[in-house]
Amino acid sequence: MTSQPRTLYQKIWDAHTVETRDDGTALIFIDRHLVHEVTSPQAFEALRVAGRKVRRPDLTLAVPDHNLPTTARRTASGARVPIADLESAAQLEALEKNAPAFGIRYIGDADVEQGIVHVVGPEQGFSLPGATIVCGDSHTACHGGLGALAFGIGTSEVEHVLATQTLLLKQSKTMEVRVEGALAPSVSPKDLILHIIGVVGTAGGTGHVMEYRGKVFEEMSIEGRLTVCNMSIEAGARAGLIAPDEKTFAFLKGRPYAPKGADWDAAVAWWKSLATDPGATYDKSVTIQAADVQPTVTWGTSPEDVVAIGGVVPDPASFAEPSKQDAARASLEYMGLEPGQRMDEIEIQNVFIGSCTNSRIEDLRAAAAVLKGKTKAPNVRWGIVVPGSGLVKRQAEEEGLDKIFTAAGLEWREPGCSACLGMNPDKIPAGERCASTSNRNFVGRQGPGARTHLVSPAMAAAAAVTGRLTDVRKL
Amino acid sequence: MEPIKQVEGRAIPFGRKNVDTDVIVPSKWLKTITREGLGKGAFESLRQDPDNLFDCAEFKGSPILIAGDNFGCGSSREHAAWALLDLGITCVIAPSFSDIFSGNAFKNGILTVVLPQDQVDRLLEVAKTDPIAIDLETQTVTTPFQDRFTFEIDPFRKHCLLNGLDEVGLTLARDAAISTYEQKHRAELPWLAAGTGVAA
Numbered sequence: 235m236t237s238q239p240r241t242l243y244q245k246i247w248d249a250h251t252v253e254t255r256d257d258g259t260a261l262i263f264i265d266r267h268l269v270h271e272v273t274s275p276q277a278f279e280a281l282r283v284a285g286r287k288v289r290r291p292d293l294t295l296a297v298p299d300h301n302l303p304t305t306a307r308r309t310a311s312g313a314r315v316p317i318a319d320l321e322s323a324a325q326l327e328a329l330e331k332n333a334p335a336f337g338i339r340y341i342g343d344a345d346v347e348q349g350i351v352h353v354v355g356p357e358q359g360f361s362l363p364g365a366t367i368v369c370g371d372s373h374t375a376c377h378g379g380l381g382a383l384a385f386g387i388g389t390s391e392v393e394h395v396l397a398t399q400t401l402l403l404k405q406s407k408t409m410e411v412r413v414e415g416a417l418a419p420s421v422s423p424k425d426l427i428l429h430i431i432g433v434v435g436t437a438g439g440t441g442h443v444m445e446y447r448g449k450v451f452e453e454m455s456i457e458g459r460l461t462v463c464n465m466s467i468e469a470g471a472r473a474g475l476i477a478p479d480e481k482t483f484a485f486l487k488g489r490p491y492a493p494k495g496a497d498w499d500a501a502v503a504w505w506k507s508l509a510t511d512p513g514a515t516y517d518k519s520v521t522i523q524a525a526d527v528q529p530t531v532t533w534g535t536s537p538e539d540v541v542a543i544g545g546v547v548p549d550p551a552s553f554a555e556p557s558k559q560d561a562a563r564a565s566l567e568y569m570g571l572e573p574g575q576r577m578d579e580i581e582i583q584n585v586f587i588g589s590c591t592n593s594r595i596e597d598l599r600a601a602a603a604v605l606k607g608k609t610k611a612p613n614v615r616w617g618i619v620v621p622g623s624g625l626v627k628r629q630a631e632e633e634g635l636d637k638i639f640t641a642a643g644l645e646w647r648e649p650g651c652s653a654c655l656g657m658n659p660d661k662i663p664a665g666e667r668c669a670s671t672s673n674r675n676f677v678g679r680q681g682p683g684a685r686t687h688l689v690s691p692a693m694a695a696a697a698a699v700t701g702r703l704t705d706v707r708k709l
Numbered sequence: 710m711e712p713i714k715q716v717e718g719r720a721i722p723f724g725r726k727n728v729d730t731d732v733i734v735p736s737k738w739l740k741t742i743t744r745e746g747l748g749k750g751a752f753e754s755l756r757q758d759p760d761n762l763f764d765c766a767e768f769k770g771s772p773i774l775i776a777g778d779n780f781g782c783g784s785s786r787e788h789a790a791w792a793l794l795d796l797g798i799t800c801v802i803a804p805s806f807s808d809i810f811s812g813n814a815f816k817n818g819i820l821t822v823v824l825p826q827d828q829v830d831r832l833l834e835v836a837k838t839d840p841i842a843i844d845l846e847t848q849t850v851t852t853p854f855q856d857r858f859t860f861e862i863d864p865f866r867k868h869c870l871l872n873g874l875d876e877v878g879l880t881l882a883r884d885a886a887i888s889t890y891e892q893k894h895r896a897e898l899p900w901l902a903a904g905t906g907v908a909a
Contacts, residue, residue: 249898252890253883257864261883263890265901273786275742286877289887292904301740321740328742339905365901372785372809386809388787390816390876398880400887404863406808436727437779440808470782472808493900501900536727557726557777655784657736676731676783678754 239511241408242475243443246383246508250366252400261400265365266382268351269296269338269392271329272657273370277393278332290399291337295360298326298343299350300657304620304647307344314344322658336396349623349649352376352590356460357623359489363478363505368395373590373673375466379459380486381478381508383443386467406472407517409442413450415524420707422600423458424592424671424690426450427465428530430522432540439471442518445510446476450524456485457596464591465673468537477509531577531703532675532688534565539675541577543693543705549573568677569685570665577703580687584668585610585617585644585698586680587691589654592671593622595629597691601671602635604695604706610643611701617644618660620652644698656681669697710818712873716800716843719771721762722836724829726777730810733781733789747788748795763796770796773841775832776803781810790817800843802850804829815866816876820845828858845871 240248252261274296281287288294301322307315317323326343333340341347347354351369355361355377363381368374370392377384391401411430444466451459459476466474483502486492493501528542539562541548550562550573566573571580587593587601598621610617619639621627627649630636636646653660654672656679662668664683671694672679675686687703696706738750755761762768774793780803781789790813793801801814802822811821822843824832828850832841835852842851845867850858869876880887895902 253886255865259863259865261880261886263887263894266904272739276744276787279742280877284877286881290904292907295905319740325740325742337907339907360905362901370785370787372783374785386785388785388790388809388813388816390787390813394877394880397877398883398887399891400880400883402865402876402880436782437805437807440779440805467783470779470807491903491905493903497900497903501898504898536729561726655736657739674729674731674783676729678735679731682735682754 239514241510241514241516242381242445242477242508243383243406243408246364246366247405249364259402259404262366262403263400264368264395265293266355266360266367267294267395268355268367268369268374269294269329270300270351270369270371271298271325272300273389274332274392275325275328276389277396278336280393281336281396286397288336288338288396293399294338294396295341295355296329296333296338297341297348297351297354298329300651300655301325302343302650303659304650304652307648346624346628349626350590350593350651352464353593353622353626356380357489357625359486359492362486362492363482364508368401372467373464375472375474376460376464376590378463378466378474379456379476380482381476381505383473383475385473406443407441409439409444409471410516410519411444411446411522412519413446413448413522413524417450417524417527420692421527421529422690422692423454423461425530426527427462428532428537428540428688429527431465431469431537433522434469434520436468436536436538437470439466439469442471443473443475444469444471445516446474451476452479455596456481457594460594461591465537468673478505529690529693529706531693533569533571533577534562535568535675535677536561536565537673537675537688539565543577543703545577547571547573547575547577578705579702580667581613581702582669582687582697583613583615583666584662585614585694586653586668586670586672587618587694588620588622588652589672590622591673592691593620593626595626597671598626598630598635601691601695602638604692604709605642605698606638608642608699610698613701614698615666617698618647618653619644620647621649623649642698653680655679669694669703710873710875713799713818713820713870714845716772716820718773718840719768720773720775720802720832720836720841721768721771722833723762723774723776724833727779727782728776729783730781730786730789731783734786734792738792739786739788744791746795747792751792751796772797772799773843774798774801775829775836776801778804780806782807785809787813787817790814790819793819802829802832815870818870818873820870822850822860824850824858824860831856
């Protein structure tokens with residue numbers, strides 16, 4: 235072992251290296267593999283065709299999320315409510331059959347533990363600090379909020395992990411994202427990560443693993459850290475990391491798959507050793523002043539198209555690069571916006587509170603705090619609150635949050651990916667706008683022609699109340 | 710996987726920057742349980758335009774796509790690679806690619822070629838009227854006008870692409886090394902090696 239100072243990333247990498255080839259490619263052991271219905275059918279099929287088995291079914295957890303409708307899944311008598319979209323139903327059925335056929339623990343569509351993979355993993359204590367975690371979904375970066383090296387993979391890699399419990403990887407470069415100072419009141423982790431993506435750009439983190447550092451993150455809740463790391467991929471970084479600390483340990487203690495008894499003490503001792511050593515260096519470093527971060531919204535069709543809520547739609551001509559000018563023009567045409575238009579005058583017709591970015595209990599509390607005693611504006615046609623898991627749903631109901639949402643005229647749904655990605659019935663109609671707590675404002679992401687403005691849960695709630703993008707601090 | 714040595718033909722002069730995988734294949738096409746037939750959904754929103762590059766007589770079925778910076782950003786869907794293959798594209802040239810996309814492309818036998826922006830601009834110009842050729846063995850891109858650009862590629866990826874090797878099969882051959890690691894892992898971090906507790 236080297237005695238040189240190492241980063242958190244390097245320590246996790248070293249602890250998981252099975253072997254390294256001369257060209258620097260390493261076989262990396264994978265501790266945790268989350269499987270959902272969209273990116274796994276072809277992987278299981280390939281195993282079946284080749285007569286291969288799952289090497290470590292005990293390190294794999296399967297749960298459906300992307301295709302599931304967020305309406306009731308069982309009738310009063312307990313019968314399954316059929317899924318109208320036959321392709322969705324076939325994909326869900328494939329996972330339901332593949333998981334037991336390969337000996338993998340499966341959380342079913344109506345189990346209280348069901349939810350979005352990236353909510354379920356941490357919640358079940360399946361995702362742990364220092365672990366290597368993969369899933370056929372780019373927002374796997376999320377689990378880095380616990381101090382795990384977590385990243386999205388494609389279906390061939392899903393197959394590779396199922397068959398070998400390893401991946402062939404080259405070490406990433408490291409990028410330090412240092413945030414100095416403290417966030418202003420009513421500025422959330424979502425605002426911070428949107429701001430960071432605006433500074434770094436959607437390709438700024440390509441080839442890198444980001445480590446978020448600074449007092450802001452030490453003081454941030456685990457839910458907030460998961461939100462920040464979740465969107466690392468929107469800055470091009472395959473993974474984001476925040477060093478595990480007492481908050482992380484408190485969050486995990488007692489969760490179903492978290493270590494127990496003497497194992498717990500041993501685990502905590504190891505987790506404490508993972509933080510980046512003083513003197514360790516990064517390949518790239520960016521410093522952000524927390525005081526610069528305002529409640530932030532997107533104006534375009536790339537997550538880097540951000541502006542403070544008090545700002546205006548930018549003029550495409552204001553960008554230095556010609557290609558960015560063209561992209562901005564195309565974005566504004568798609569979004570139906572004019573340069574110079576005030577962001578807080580943009581009317582919205584839909585509100586979506588949910589997704590792996592912002593569907594945890596703290597997110598729902600933040601939205602409910604804004605909505606309490608208020609109702610949605612008449613021009614808000616559809617508002618939907620989708621908890622990240624059945625357990626989040628139950629907790630929210632125990633706290634009475636569901637009543638606040640429904641009294642405000644929003645719908646309270648069953649857990650799933652919902653309107654984040656247009657694969658299930660929750661879609662935004664063409665030409666309509668949505669204030670959305672999700673992670674991508676791509677063209678057509680929430681449905682063909684849908685116009686997405688990415689916001690925090692509190693800002694989505696504020697938009698529901700006024701019917702336009704709104705500075706939550708003014709409510 | 711099909712070995713890939715040379716790719717030659719007309720190249721689609723797409724050139725667009727930050728093309729995300731939702732553009733390459735929208736999410737409604739992700740509901741398949743097989744790898745075939747996704748070409749229908751490839752670039753669906755762009756192909757609504759009857760004059761689009763992908764369906765015009767000149768470029769339909771072209772094996773090469775030339776794109777802008779950060780091609781394949783966004784979701785990890787391998788369907789993006791499958792959709793390109795189904796369209797007949799086996800090589801994409803761009804100034805940069807997203808990490809996940811380039812991995813997915815490689816695993817499906819699609820060659821991703823990274824060249825500096827000025828060389829990509831030159832190829833975009835040539836591609837409007839003439840074919841281009843990529844040779845993986847010599848790592849070069851050439852045009853009928855004596856342009857000759859060299860590109861870097863990871864030696865392991867090159868070896869796999871040239872020989873059409875299946876990565877899962879290669880790794881399974883390392884079973885002994887993986888087993889040795891697993892024993893060490895169980896001894897040092899037993900709580901991490903425990904997982905869900907189902908029988909392994």
